[in-house]
Amino acid sequence: MKPIAPIDTGSSSEALRRTLAEVERDEAEAISLLVRLLDNVRETSNTAPLELISKVVVQWQNEPPGVIVTELRKISNELGCRTSDNR
Numbered sequence: 101m102k103p104i105a106p107i108d109t110g111s112s113s114e115a116l117r118r119t120l121a122e123v124e125r126d127e128a129e130a131i132s133l134l135v136r137l138l139d140n141v142r143e144t145s146n147t148a149p150l151e152l153i154s155k156v157v158v159q160w161q162n163e164p165p166g167v168i169v170t171e172l173r174k175i176s177n178e179l180g181c182r183t184s185d186n187r
Contacts, residue, residue: 129169133169134153137181138153149175
């Protein structure tokens with residue numbers, strides 16, 4: 101029977117930290133985009149985008165944050181909203 105090779109926990113831990121940091125960045129960006137989109141709805145009184153926004157928010161628990169960011173950016177681009185933090 102072959103001995104089991106030791107697991108390099110250092111590189112595994114680092115990969116996990118990088119992945120978590122990426123997820124946190126994507127989550128923060130998704131929240132920021134969502135707030136800006138809702139601000140736009142409030143400022144313009146155009147509630148039509150709420151249906152699209154709601155569909156994306158419903159997916160939040162089932163999709164990676166990067167997918168949510170992509171979907172919210174599409175809506176933002178359609179509305180002509182700014183997607184940067186500089187308002």
